[in-house]
Amino acid sequence: MSETDLDVLAFAAHPDDAEMGCGGTLASLAQRGYRVGVADLTLGELASRGTPDERQREAQEAAAVLCLAARENLKLPDGGLRPEPAQLQAVVECLRRHRPALVLAPHPAARHPDHRGAARLVEQACFLAGLRRYRPERAPFMPRRVLFYGERYALRPAFVVDVSAVYDRKLKALSCYRSQLYDPSAADQPNTLIGAQETLAVLEARDRSCGALAGVSFAEAFTVRESLAIDDPVEFFRSALPAHVFPAREDG
Numbered sequence: 001m002s003e004t005d006l007d008v009l010a011f012a013a014h015p016d017d018a019e020m021g022c023g024g025t026l027a028s029l030a031q032r033g034y035r036v037g038v039a040d041l042t043l044g045e046l047a048s049r050g051t052p053d054e055r056q057r058e059a060q061e062a063a064a065v066l067c068l069a070a071r072e073n074l075k076l077p078d079g080g081l082r083p084e085p086a087q088l089q090a091v092v093e094c095l096r097r098h099r100p101a102l103v104l105a106p107h108p109a110a111r112h113p114d115h116r117g118a119a120r121l122v123e124q125a126c127f128l129a130g131l132r133r134y135r136p137e138r139a140p141f142m143p144r145r146v147l148f149y150g151e152r153y154a155l156r157p158a159f160v161v162d163v164s165a166v167y168d169r170k171l172k173a174l175s176c177y178r179s180q181l182y183d184p185s186a187a188d189q190p191n192t193l194i195g196a197q198e199t200l201a202v203l204e205a206r207d208r209s210c211g212a213l214a215g216v217s218f219a220e221a222f223t224v225r226e227s228l229a230i231d232d233p234v235e236f237f238r239s240a241l242p243a244h245v246f247p248a249r250e251d252g
Helices: 017-031 052-066 085-098 113-128 164-174 199-214 233-240
Strands: 008-012 036-040 070-073 102-106 145-149 159-162 219-223
Touching: 008 017, 008 085, 008 113, 017 036, 017 052, 017 102, 017 145, 017 159, 017 164, 017 219, 036 052, 036 085, 052 070, 052 164, 085 113, 102 113, 113 145, 159 199, 164 199, 199 219
Parallel strands: 008 036, 008 102, 036 070, 102 145
Antiparallel strands: 145 219, 159 219
16 A cells, blocks of 8 residues: 555545545544545635635544545535536545545535535546546456445445444534534624524434444435445454344354
8 A cells, every 4th residue: 555545545526425425434544544535626606605725624623533544525516516527537546646445525416406416427437447448547446346425315335334433523523614504603604504593402312323223323324326245244343333233142
């Protein structure tokens, strides 16, 4: 692995999307010693609140909280994310530079049009990045898997990641986005979904609900296109479930 290689790279349509959708997973993986990064696709220049410069500063502050090995912004057009040639080229170059084993992306059925566009863009770029004859000036590379993280969409997860131990870090990273979150002293700010007073409570309720599916306090949900293969289901579930659910055999 080179100094630019990542184990996991999360793509987000706008700064703060990764924190909301998979921030706990990123923090948990970084804590385990994996090299984790985020690629924000746009500067969020069409946002009703904050400026691109403010959000860039907030994104770097959040990256430090999550202990990310890398964070960059591809500066693609906010409000216009789609798998067209120039945008595909930018994402492929990012993938080949960082060579992540796993890619995280917004869910294809997300509420926000840019999040749906980001899902299509990233998924297609992951395929093109592995083709030797596509932009052959850089060595081809294909991630092992694309995982789609949940947002404001009632998905049926393929699996959930227990983020209970790092949930406070997820909230701390999200709180870095002061320009976007509810501020009772800024009564003149335009109303937005993320800027609503209930946003953090809604996010916590969603992650508690995901956690309840697996018997843990907080979790984040993911889906995949393909079925997941498990070589040893006994060992997999013994290590995946809490001890009180699948106790170890006393006879060894």
